[in-house]
Amino acid sequence: xxxxxxxxxxxxxxxxIIIRNLSFKVERGDYLYIVGENGSGKTTLIKTLLKLQPPxxxxxxxxDGLTRKGIGYLPQQSNIQKDFPATVWEIVLSGRQKxxxxxxxxxSEDRKVANECIRRMELESLIKSSYxxxxxxxxxxxxxxxxxxxxxxxxxxxxxxxxxxxVIMEEMxxxxxxxxxxxxxxxxxxxxxxxxxxxxxxxxxxxxxxxxGTRDEYLNSDTSKWSSAK
Amino acid sequence: xxKTLFEYLQYPFVQKALIVGVLIALCSALLGVTLVLKRxxxxxxGLSHVAFGAMAIATVLNLVDNMVIILPITVLxxxxxxxxxxxxxxxxxAAVAMIxxxxxxFGYLIMNVFSTSSNLSGDVCSTLxxxxxILTLSASDxxxxxxxxVAVILFFVFFYNKIFAVxxxxxxxxxxxxxxxxxNTLIAITTAVIIVLAMNLVGSLLISALxxxxxxxxxxxxxxxxxxxxxxxxxSVICAMTGLIVSIxxxxxxxxxxxxADAAAFAVCLVIGRIKA
Ligand SMILES: Nc1ncnc2c1ncn2[C@@H]1O[C@H](COP(=O)(O)OP(=O)(O)OP(=O)(O)O)[C@@H](O)[C@H]1O
Ligand SMILES: [Mg+2]
Numbered sequence: 001x002x003x004x005x006x007x008x009x010x011x012x013x014x015x016x017i018i019i020r021n022l023s024f025k026v027e028r029g030d031y032l033y034i035v036g037e038n039g040s041g042k043t044t045l046i047k048t049l050l051k052l053q054p055p056x057x058x059x060x061x062x063x064d065g066l067t068r069k070g071i072g073y074l075p076q077q078s079n080i081q082k083d084f085p086a087t088v089w090e091i092v093l094s095g096r097q098k099x100x101x102x103x104x105x106x107x108s109e110d111r112k113v114a115n116e117c118i119r120r121m122e123l124e125s126l127i128k129s130s131y132x133x134x135x136x137x138x139x140x141x142x143x144x145x146x147x148x149x150x151x152x153x154x155x156x157x158x159x160x161x162x163x164x165x166x167v168i169m170e171e172m173x174x175x176x177x178x179x180x181x182x183x184x185x186x187x188x189x190x191x192x193x194x195x196x197x198x199x200x201x202x203x204x205x206x207x208x209x210x211x212x213g214t215r216d217e218y219l220n221s222d223t224s225k226w227s228s229a230k
Numbered sequence: 231x232x233k234t235l236f237e238y239l240q241y242p243f244v245q246k247a248l249i250v251g252v253l254i255a256l257c258s259a260l261l262g263v264t265l266v267l268k269r270x271x272x273x274x275x276g277l278s279h280v281a282f283g284a285m286a287i288a289t290v291l292n293l294v295d296n297m298v299i300i301l302p303i304t305v306l307x308x309x310x311x312x313x314x315x316x317x318x319x320x321x322x323x324a325a326v327a328m329i330x331x332x333x334x335x336f337g338y339l340i341m342n343v344f345s346t347s348s349n350l351s352g353d354v355c356s357t358l359x360x361x362x363x364i365l366t367l368s369a370s371d372x373x374x375x376x377x378x379x380v381a382v383i384l385f386f387v388f389f390y391n392k393i394f395a396v397x398x399x400x401x402x403x404x405x406x407x408x409x410x411x412x413x414n415t416l417i418a419i420t421t422a423v424i425i426v427l428a429m430n431l432v433g434s435l436l437i438s439a440l441x442x443x444x445x446x447x448x449x450x451x452x453x454x455x456x457x458x459x460x461x462x463x464x465x466s467v468i469c470a471m472t473g474l475i476v477s478i479x480x481x482x483x484x485x486x487x488x489x490x491a492d493a494a495a496f497a498v499c500l501v502i503g504r505i506k507a
Contacts, residue, residue, distance in 0.1 A: 050405045075401040080269065084398060086455040094395045098406040104388050130453035150406065 001063050002027045003154055003185055004049065009058030011044050017056065018044055024204060024212040028153065031180045032187045033196035036206035042189045043076055045206070046156050049187070066154060070098040072147035076158040076189075077139070083132045088142050091131055092118055095149030114149055121145040121175065137168035144175065155179065157188045161195075173199060231479070238478055246367045247478075251470045251488075253379035254431050255440065257424045259466030260386045262441040263448070263459050264397045264417060272323055273311050273418070275438040276330035277425050280307040282434040283333030285357050290344040297374065301426050307333075308422035312414055360433030360485030364474075367430070375427055382420055389413070394455055431470075432485030440466070443492035450496075450503030465495050 004026040011019040018041040026032055034042050047053050049060065050073060072095070095117070096110040118127055121141045131139060140160050147155055157176070161169045169192075177199055180186045190196060196203055196215075203218040205211035211221060238244050265271045284303040288296035311326055338354060347353050367375075386393065395403045396413045404410045421441075428437045448462035473488030480487075 047401070052401060052404050070406060073402055073405040075399060075405075078399075080267070081398065084267065084455075085449050085452060085458045086394070086398060087453060090394065090455050091398065094391070094398065094402075095406075097392070097395050097403065097408055100391070104391060106391065128453070133453075146402070 003030075003063045003066050005059075005061040006049075007059045007061075009048070009060065010056040011041060011048055012056045013044075019206060019210070022058075022204075022206075022210055022212070024202075026154070026185060026187060026202075028185055029180075029183060029201075030185050030187075031177075031199060031201045032185075032204065033200035033202070034187065034189045034204045034206065035191065035193050035196050038191075040206040042206060043158055045204075046158060046187065046189065050156065066152070070150045070152045072150040072152050072155040072184075074140075074143045074147045074155070074157040074160055076162075077143070081131070082139075086131050087128055088118070088123055088131065088134075088145075089114070089127050091142055092123075092145045092149055095146035098150055113151060114145075117145040117148040120148060135168075137164050137172065140164065140172060141175070144172075148179070153183075154185045154187065157186065159189050159191070161190065161192065169195075235475065235479065243365055243367070244478060246369075246372050247364045247474060248471065250367060250372055250375045251364065251431055251474050252467050253375055254424070254428050255444075255466040255470035255488075256463050257379050257382045258428055258437075258440040259444040259462040260383070260459065261417070261421055261424055262443075262445040262466075263455075263462055264393055265421065266442060266445045266449075267397050268417075270417075270421075271438065271442050272326050273308070274421055274425065274441045276311055276326035277304055277308055277422055278429070278434045278437040279330035279337075280304055280333045281422075281425050281429050281437075282357055283337035285429065285434070286337030286341045289347075289353065289357075290340050297426070300429075301423070304422040304426050305419050308418040309415060312418040356433065357429070358433050358435045359483060360429075360431060360436060364431050364484050365478075371430070375430075378423055378427060382424060385416065385420060389416075390459075393417070398455075432488055436485045436489050439489040439492055440470075443489070443496050444469070447492075447496040447499035450499040451506065465499075466492070469495050 002025040006025070007023045009019070009022045010017060011022075022045070034045065036042050044053070048055050050071060093106060093110065093114045096106060096114065099110065100106070118124060121144055123138070123141055123145060126134065126138060131142060134142065144157070144160060147157070160176070161172050164172060173195060176186060176188065197219060200215050202214055203211065205218070209222075211218060213221070262271070265274055281300055281304045284300040285296065287303075288299040291299070293299060307329060311329065341350065341354060345353070392408060392413060395406075395408060396410055400410050424441075425437050428440055432440055444462040444466035445458065447465055448458045452458045452461050469491040470488050473491040474484060476482065476491070477484045477487040
């Protein structure tokens with residue numbers, strides 16, 4: 001069974017419809033890119049996948065294990081966070097909330113996992129640094145470490161490379177790709193169609209025409225020719 | 231000077247004022263961190279004006295126990311303000327401004343029309359800027375304050391990790407199954423409780439200072455959320471004690487003296503923060 005099966009999904013706010021009749025599947029091990037212009041509804045789509053908001057119509061089915069273990073999520077950065085006084089450690093550890101339920105304090109298991117995620121994202125030297133003193137790339141790595149802490153099989157990343165310079169961006173891509181090679185399924189929003197055609201196994205293009213398919217299908221489709229011509 | 235101070239400390243009314251002052255300062259600082267970081271501090275400001283309006287109603291009705299009116303009204307408005315703050319149609323800050331100015335005007339109006347007191351402007355002034363009422367607390371006032379403060383502190387300690395998660399990132403918290411709406415409502419209710427308590431200490435116009443100053447000061451010098459929380463609680467308690475003692479010794483108004491101490495602490499933290507950076 002696929003991790004997520006989406007059929008005939010329509011999304012919108014109140015009376016405004018943003019995406020109409022979208023169907024796709026996410027299989028274990030996939031690396032799915034969601035591309036599209038500003039305001040096309042990428043964030044709305046993944047918020048719906050995360051059950052943060054209800055769809056207008058359509059159906060989303062989850063594999064049992066996915067619901068139980070949870071989804072690692074890296075939200076689009078908000079301005080509130082940029083000058084937040086919290087250490088890298090505090091933020092990464094807060095990724096364990098899912099496992100806490102109503103218990104108020106973290107266990108030694110939680111700390112162990114948080115430490116591993118920090119090591120994985122090469123943040124050991126920054127563990128006591130304040131989030132607001134970090135560079136944009138480091139901040140994104142912290143949020144990625146927090147998402148990893150969920151220990152789910154699926155990571156959903158909302159524009160993890162926006163605002164990063166090309167070198168740091170490549171580092172981020174490499175990190176995410178290595179996670180995907182370790183068996184974690186990745187759904188990633190990006191504006192970078194070039195990167196999508198390089199790394200993705202599947203691509204969703206949201207625009208006047210919806211597209212869902214494998215990378216090769218995308219490269220041969222009208223959607224990609226149309227957007228690269230523009 | 232020290233001798234007079236110790237003499238004063240023997241008096242029960244001074245002891246009561248210090249206990250209540252310290253507890254209120256502690257609670258408002260704890261919550262202040264979250265409110266400031268969530269950009270909710272304007273709600274605190276609006277609520278303090280609502281509390282003034284409620285106080286006016288209680289005064290006009292000549293209630294012995296005015297808490298019965300003030301607390302529910304303020305809590306209700308806290309929840310309403312939070313809701314409208316999240317509503318995209320009415321601008322959150324405009325809604326708060328509307329309610330707070332409205333409550334202020336309404337409060338003064340009904341006090342003017344219905345009050346039987348001979349010293350109206352004195353009454354109004356003391357509700358706005360705090361009176362010596364902190365020095366005339368009854369035993370039951372003190373107990374109410376102690377139990378509400380303990381409740382606030384327990385809430386904060388028990389839900390500390392959740393509060394941090396919700397403050398730092400609502401979307402992520404929601405996605406990991408935290409019921410963000412519930413916590414936001416709890417935070418709003420706690421804010422209302424603290425504001426009502428603090429009205430005795432500094433008066434309704436100066437409450438926001440108690441909520442905002444300590445956490446802003448702590449944020450200048452501390453790196454972690456935990457240290458910001460601890461530091462702002464400590465600063466707030468020290469400033470409240472200093473303010474109270476100075477006002478008793480020098481006969482200055484209690485509320486303004488405490489806020490002056492908070493402002494001074496902020497200035498010091500600002501300088502320390504600059505030097506560190
Ligand atoms: N809470 C909301 N209420 C009403 N409309 C909204 C809301 N959030 C987003 N929208 C609208 O929905 C549309 C899609 O927004 P969304 O954030 O999903 O776009 P996006 O593709 O993620 O854009 P970006 O690339 O800028 O992040 C936009 O037109 C936006 O104005
Ligand atoms: Mg977006």
